[in-house]
Amino acid sequence: MAPYEALYGLKCRTPLYWIHLSEKKIHEVDLIHETEEKVKVIQDSLKAASDRQKSYVDLKRKEIEFQVGDKIFLKVLPWKKVLRFDRKGKLSSRFIGPYEIIKRIRAIVHRLALLPKIDRIHNVFHISMLRRYWSDPSHVISSTEVKIQPQMTYSKELIKILVHEMKELINKKVALVQVLWQRHGIEEVTWKLEEIMRKQYPKLFTGVRQVG
Numbered sequence: 001m002a003p004y005e006a007l008y009g010l011k012c013r014t015p016l017y018w019i020h021l022s023e024k025k026i027h028e029v030d031l032i033h034e035t036e037e038k039v040k041v042i043q044d045s046l047k048a049a050s051d052r053q054k055s056y057v058d059l060k061r062k063e064i065e066f067q068v069g070d071k072i073f074l075k076v077l078p079w080k081k082v083l084r085f086d087r088k089g090k091l092s093s094r095f096i097g098p099y100e101i102i103k104r105i106r107a108i109v110h111r112l113a114l115l116p117k118i119d120r121i122h123n124v125f126h127i128s129m130l131r132r133y134w135s136d137p138s139h140v141i142s143s144t145e146v147k148i149q150p151q152m153t154y155s156k157e158l159i160k161i162l163v164h165e166m167k168e169l170i171n172k173k174v175a176l177v178q179v180l181w182q183r184h185g186i187e188e189v190t191w192k193l194e195e196i197m198r199k200q201y202p203k204l205f206t207g208v209r210q211v212g
Contacts, residue, residue: 064127066101066110071133073097074112074125098133157182158201162189 004012013031066072073095096118103111108127163178175194180186197204 064130064132065107066104066127066130066132068101068104070101071098071135072101072110072112073131073133074099075129075131095131158197158204161197161204164194165191 002012004010074097076093076096099112099114101110102113105111105124109124110127110130111124114121114123158179159182160180161177162180165176165178167174167176176191177194177197178189179192179197180189
């Protein structure tokens with residue numbers, strides 16, 4: 001007997017041979033119709049589930065179109081195990097760029113002008129991997145030269161004194177100033193002793209009364 005029959009104690013009835021036989025040679029025609037009906041139910045259920053999921057996705061989908069010359073960010077998530085961009089782990093970059101579109105192959109496929117350091121990657125991408133970059137003048141970094149000292153340090157240049165404040169300690173009071181440095185944003189201001197800053201930058205304190 002067949003291994004199936006020896007294991008389960010039943011005859012193995014498979015539909016694999018039905019396409020080679022006519023209905024007249026098959027005794028259990030009802031089994032064929034029952035199986036066909038079950039297959040149709042399964043196909044209808046799969047299509048209904050697919051249509052339902054598509055309707056959810058379409059609610060969040062936006063029609064995006066890029067043109068040659070547009071600046072975009074490129075999604076790097078698929079290449080985590082191939083290349084490393086900047087940091088590793090949770091702080092790694094999700095997008096890199098911006099890069100310029102140099103050719104529009106199709107409405108959903110574009111060719112980008114990538115940097116030489118990532119020339120291992122094919123420069124044609126699907127639109128799902130692209131994000132539009134809106135030009136912002138604040139993103140442009142000035143090309144002012146920074147003189148590096150032999151010990152790999154550079155001197156900061158003070159731009160403006162923002163705030164004067166008197167700090168009360170246990171035994172004395174200390175005058176502090178909030179300083180804005182060149183090539184640093186407003187979020188990088190620092191607190192310094194007013195006495196020291198007056199000695200280093202006397203011109204900025206001309207006509208300014210000392211706190212305390």
